[in-house]
Amino acid sequence: MQPAAAQRAQAIPASTSHPKGLYLLFATEMWERFSYYGMRAVLVLFLTDAMLMDKPFASKFYGGYTSLIYLTPLIGAYISDRYWGNRRSILVGGLLMAAGQFILFASASSYGPVATHAASHWLLYLGLGAMIVGNGFFKPNISSMVGSLYTPGDSRKDAAYTIFYMGINLGSLIGNTITSLIGDTGHANDFRWAFLACGIAMTVGTVVFNWGKSKYLHTPQGQAVGTTxxxxxxxxxxxxxxxxxxxLVLGVLYLDSAKFPTIAPLLAVAVVGIAYMIFSDKSLSKADIQGVLVIFVVSFFVVFFWAAFEQAPASLTFFAKENMNRTIFGFTLPPSIFQNLNSIFVISGAPIMALLWTALGRRGNEPPSPVKMAIGLLLLAVGYLVMCFGVKDLQPGVKVSMFYLVALYFFHSYGELCLSPIGLSLVNKLAPVKFASLLMGVWFLANAAANYLAGYMSxxxxxxKSTAPAPVLLGYHINNLYDFFMVFVVSATVAAAVLLLISGKLVKIMNAREAEAA
Known part of the structure; x- marks a missing residue:
């Protein structure tokens, strides 16, 4: 921070409340997450039940789509940093995503009785493509704007990102509930209503942001943030x-799903390209470079978390539909609605975690960010371990109690609270100002790799019912559900152990970077 800026920051009285701009971003993100998660909750079921794709193909198609959702923020962040600014990028992205949802509504309204109508498939690709491009402009910019509302070193940032994360999960809860009830009814024709609701929600979120951006989005010194x-x-x-x-996005999605893998090479090129772009910049200090290294290292471990966590709308939804007793009080719940458990636990747990981190911080006992994230990985492993107990020696035709899945989502949600908002805050703290949005894109690049891997794992x-040989992963034969869930127990546990071992070194680098920024 320059001396003049430091003097202005010191002139501002300390406050325990958060700026109103945070709640504008909260509301905007809430409606956008309604749109994204509401659609995502029923997407795989739409692909299998309406588009009549088989499960492996639908899983990989879903993984390719969600991977591109997190890959395009690299492009959106670059354009935002150099040309448009956060505000313009968010507005354009929101409009494109709303259009994509309405195109999916048209796709779900036009397919034939046996899902052979060519128009429905082309509209499916076009709608998903518009959402991928729109998300690329929307996602990294709204996340990075949260940190812009605070001065460097402000202790409220972790709590701010946790509050912001509650907006994500509130939107997910509302969206999942509505789309599951009106779309996942057992009748393929009803999926269109889910997409229509998501299109309306995205439109509302974009209008809300446009209404409040000039009034509420500014620094503590009163300077507008996110401008051109x-x-x-x-x-x-x-x-x-x-x-x-x-x-280009449509071409990549089509080739990856129907011809040959194209997204994985793109991910590798993106990692190398971003690393070269940042590390070759001679204006960055040694502390800047080390801070960026921490972001890359932590992002690598994030892949293990999200690859297992993102089984929720894919394999875990298949499990809920086929292997779980979903009847309660005489009513059979739609399989997609169980994804709501994550939102419920995060919304109820976010205040608890925010208070916990604050209380530990006051006493000087708050775990550093890498340790928090390792704890999140361990909680993820525990969730899948619970499922292993539920499906061990499961006999054909026997349904598993839904409470095993409830327990899984409980542990996963608290693991998410230890990892995701903390990671967002870490990126904002460590990223050099000139690469703030691009490095937020790196965080989402890790999510892109994880979602692609999640589709493959699903x-x-x-x-x-299949007569094909059992799937094999690195020589490990997956003969049943126990074998399948155990893969995630082992991978998450190993990742957590390694992250804990190197956390001390990462913390030293982080402290040096934050000291320079102050």
Whole structure:
């Protein structure tokens, strides 16, 4: 921080309340997450029940879509940093995502009785493509704006990201509930109503942001945040590139799902390209470079978490539909609605975790961010271990109690609270200002790799009705559900152990970076 900026920051009285801009971003993100998670809750079921894709293909298709959802923020962040700024990027992204949902509504309204209508498939790709491109502009910019509302070193940042995370999960809860009840009814024609509701929600979120952006989004010193960068030429030219970007995304999604893997090489190129772009910048200090290294290392471990966590809308939904007793008080619950458990536990647990971190911080006992994230990985492993007990020696035709899945989501949700908001805050703290949005994109790049891997892992889900040989992963034969869930127990436990071992070194680098920023 420059001396003049430091003096202005010191002139501002300390406050325990949060700026109103946080709650505007909270509301915007809530409606966007309604749209995304509401659609995601029924997407795999729409692919299998309406589009008549088999489970392995639908799983990989879902993984490719969600991977691109997290890959395009790299492009959106780059354009935002240099041309558009956060505000314009969020508005354009929101409009594109709303359009994508309405196109999915058209797709779900036009398919034939046996899902052979060509228009429905092309509209499916077009709708998902519009959402992928729109999310690329929306996601990294709204997340990075949260940190912009606070001064460097403000102790409220972790709590702010936890509050912001509650908006994500509140939107997910509302969206999942509505789309499950009106879309996942057992009748394939009803999926369209889920997509329509998501389109309306995304439109509302975009309007809310546009209404409040000028009034509430500013620094503690009163300077507007997220505006168009100075000396940003070619603003309008970017609009002309949007159709090109959409065509490229559609091509990649089609090739990856129908022809040959294309997303995995793109992920590798993206990692190498971003690393070169950042580490070759001579204006960065040694502490800046070390801070970026921490972001890359932590992002690697995040892949293990999300690859297992993102089984929720894929293999875990298959499990809920086929192997779980979903009847309660005489009513059979739709399989997609169980994804709501994550939101319920996060919303109820977020205040508890925020208070816990604050209380430990006052006493000087708060675990550093890498340790919190390792704890999150361990809780993820415990959730799958519970499922292993539930399905061990399961006989054909026997249904598992839904409370095993409830327990899994409980542990996963508290693991998520230890990892995701903490990771967002860590990126914001360590990223050099000039690469703030791009490094938030790196965080989402880890999610892209994890979601792609999640789709592949879901395709290994054992189907007792299949006559094909048992799936094999690195020589490990997945003969039943116990074998399948044990894969995630082992991978998450090993990742947590390694992260704990190197956490001391990471913390030293983080402390040096934050001291320089102050």
């Amino acid at each position: 960068p100075a000396h940003s030429g070619g603003i309008n030219g970017i609009y002309a590139l949007l159709p090109v970007l959409l065509v 395709s290994l889900y054992p189907d007792p």
